Amino acid sequence: MRRFRHGKVNFHWCDRCGTILLGDKCDICSSSGRRFKVSRPGDIRPATGRTIDLIVSLFEKYFGTSDFLRDRLIFLNKVAGEDRTDEVIFQGHVIATIRYDLRIRDFKLDLRLDGARLLAPIANKGLAIMDRESGHLKGKNFSGDLFNEVKGSFETEDPLIILVGNFICSGVARVDSADLHHSKRAIGIRDVGRGEISIAKKSSWTTFVNANKAYILTLESKGISDIRSYIGNHDLPLTISFSGGKDSLACYGLLSKASQKFSMIFIDTGLEFPETIHYVKDFSRKERKKLLIAAAGQAFWDNLDDFGPPAKDFRWCCKVCKLAPLTNLIEKQFPKGTITVEGNRAFESFSRSTIRFVERNPFVPNQTILNPIKEWRAIDVWAYIWLRGLDYNPLYDEDFERIGCYLCPSCLESEWRNTSLIHPDLHSEWDNYLKQWAEECGSDDRFVTYGFWRWKIIPPKMRRMAEEFRMSMPHIRSDTLELKWVKGVSPCLAGGHSAEGVLSVPHNREFGRV
Ligand code: SF4
Known part of the structure; x- marks a missing residue:
């Protein structure tokens, strides 16, 4: 029986054939593969079609390179996050996390250490060289005047590769590159390692299946x-x-x-x-x-x-x-x-x-x-x-990632954005309804735009965002006591009938009096 736990789960990668191994060995070359870890539960999936385009566009945006991804296998591992959040698995390494940021309503990329080791020799931007060879690096922020070379420009919160002597680090920009040398807290280092990862030969989904x-x-x-x-x-x-x-x-x-x-x-x-x-x-x-x-x-x-x-x-x-x-x-x-x-x-x-x-x-x-x-x-x-x-x-x-009702509240906001691209008519019909409903209930468009409508009881992460935006949540609307049955009441084959209904109670009436 499957148990949901935190932590990591093991997978294996065949470096010779360039694919993940699901069983004990590769059926092409008989290798038992190299072990690597991803976050639990580890329900990984292949990246195909426009998912690859998305990943390519993010690496191009932040590091000015993406050719290394072409004709090679990419897998995604869904992890907990505000909206869609996926670990990116490439060549048997978790090289990045992509996440949909509800505030900017777009995807961002967080670079992992193995991503920095892979990209260090090929990045055309997003790379900074620090003139400091000793001392603790991981988890610290550094002054801009320590960086004597920067490839390309970057913006606050962009992911960065940082080279410090023989170390390769993954990090994040705390300021725009234009302000680098005026800031005492310019670049943060997240993780530190050594050794580049070279780009492996090409592979295909046919290889994956055969292996x-x-x-x-x-x-x-x-x-x-x-x-x-x-x-x-x-x-x-x-x-x-x-x-x-x-x-x-x-x-x-x-x-x-x-x-x-x-x-x-x-x-x-x-x-x-x-x-x-x-x-x-x-x-x-x-x-x-x-x-x-x-x-x-x-x-x-x-x-x-x-x-x-x-x-x-x-x-x-x-x-x-x-x-x-x-x-x-x-x-x-x-x-x-x-x-x-x-x-x-x-x-x-x-x-x-x-x-x-x-x-x-x-x-x-x-x-x-x-x-x-x-x-x-x-x-x-x-x-x-x-x-x-x-x-x-x-x-x-x-x-x-999942196929179901196009307006389902359980969909991710990132998927709802996809719906706006492929079916703008369906998207705007539901979006307009929600915005009108939010307004009638004392809230505003942001209740819809940022996806608050997806919860009746707003979870803490979204409550924090609502406070940040100083937003009002919809109030309870009814001022009369009313019971409405859902249409299509269904007979219960176990005996009798079962029915769904809505009981509307005035906001200021004690429930004990209902
Ligand atoms: S909750 Fe509604 S929209 Fe979502 S799957 Fe069920 S029927 Fe479809």
Whole structure:
């Protein structure tokens, strides 16, 4: 069972073939690889498409070089942060962290020591040479007059490579380069090491798959045998929950080898990206599989005035747009029940960290869920998809890490920015709604611009930001006691009915009097 802990986790890198190793050895050259560490939980994933463009643009911006990244494998490791924060893994080293800064609403790069060791010989800017050979360096700030050479210009908070005698350091600018020699606190050193890292030969995702073939095939055969052994003992129709994401695609690969008789279920929340709808329909047609669509239609928009915007801690729409249509579909299509294969993974979130292979859906008693990839990491999923040549949703190449409802409060602000680029119409419709709602509730546009709307109870990190901006949060709006039921109240198959509603209470009324 997966446990979420702090600290580091080990991976191995084959320097000869230029790829990460997922199993015990490289299937191309038999090397057992060099060990390196990343931050937990270590759900690493490959960087492809526009994600590579983003990383390239950041190295170009800060160090005036990026060719070294081309035709070589880059992996990302999601870590905790204000918004999107990823460790960048290159040649078996964590060379940087990229993070989306909510204040400037753009990406920044923090250089790690191994990044400085790699870039020191090739950087065209962002490098400073310090004239001091002794004394403690790590964690200290230094006066600008100690730096006798600087390559290129930089701005406050830019990442820097600092050379001090034989030492190579990663650091950060405390002032703009124009003010360097007037500042006593000009450059901060974060980490100190020795020795350059040379750029390795080129590699490809085909090499990655070939180097890890035995490992992926072992995962596949376990997944298939787990599914077969369960369905062999249970005589219910078989389905797969196909969301259009990578995890359900990997499950499709397993299930199609375990059985030929199954149908696909797609929940169309009414908030899907057009690419996802097209991809799911196209995929099922090409695979000649029956596609059952549980469609929520306009349910989200019909209920929005009553509930207000959903939030990470107020996901009313999951019940209205996912659970209700799914319950209806299963009740109609599978009155005796169904076994559904799903792509839930323990690595995805704390709440999924303890999932078991067989689960009952507490809200849909007729549905038994199998989780054959519960122990897989994102990188295992991608390795399997590439090994089996499965067609994946094109949104992954648009720098989306997870595919779901386009306006989901659980999305990152950085992904919402991506949505504005590929679907400006969908973006502005929701953005305008949120801004109007914020204004009606006594807040302002910043409530939307900086992503505060994503929480009902604002977490400490965002509260600090709101205080910094001197912002007002939306007040509770109702001045009458009112109870509204969600449309589409669903019958509970365990007996009776279950329903969702909103109870609005005047702000100044004690709850005991309700
Ligand atoms: S927007 Fe998010 S919370 Fe709402 S239904 Fe979609 S996934 Fe669930």
